[in-house]
Amino acid sequence: MTARDLLKKYEVEINKNNFDLLTPLISNNCKFWFTSGTFQGHEQCRRAFEKTWNMIKDEKYWLTDVEWIAESETTSVCTYTFHWTGLIEDKPYEGKGRGTSCFRKEQDDWKIVHEHLSHFPK
Secondary structure, three states: OOHHHHHHHHHHHHOOOOHHHHHHHEEEEEEEEEOOEEEEHHHHHHHHHHHHHHHOEEEEEEEEEEEEEEEOOOEEEEEEEEEEEEEEOOEEEEEEEEEEEEEEEEOOEEEEEEEEEEEOOO
């Protein structure tokens, strides 16, 4: 699996709202930067993801404009636009923003080591 394959798999698995499906894709030493804070390691990231999934019902998340800005045999970085739709308190909402994901080869497997998401200003 390449870093590009991993990103595609991550995009599919994240929509299942089950962090256990994401842990094989994310480094144990991950650091995620979201609007709501900085989350390091699987347990902090799990809490952040689950909080979002509990708040946004029927969420659908996808990426567009993916641009691979650095690729080597051991590290890769891409930027993208992320989009989401879902229900908050039974009302439809949607949003989008910018994202950066950094990938590192750990042993023989690619892992997401860092993700930075920020919403576009309204």
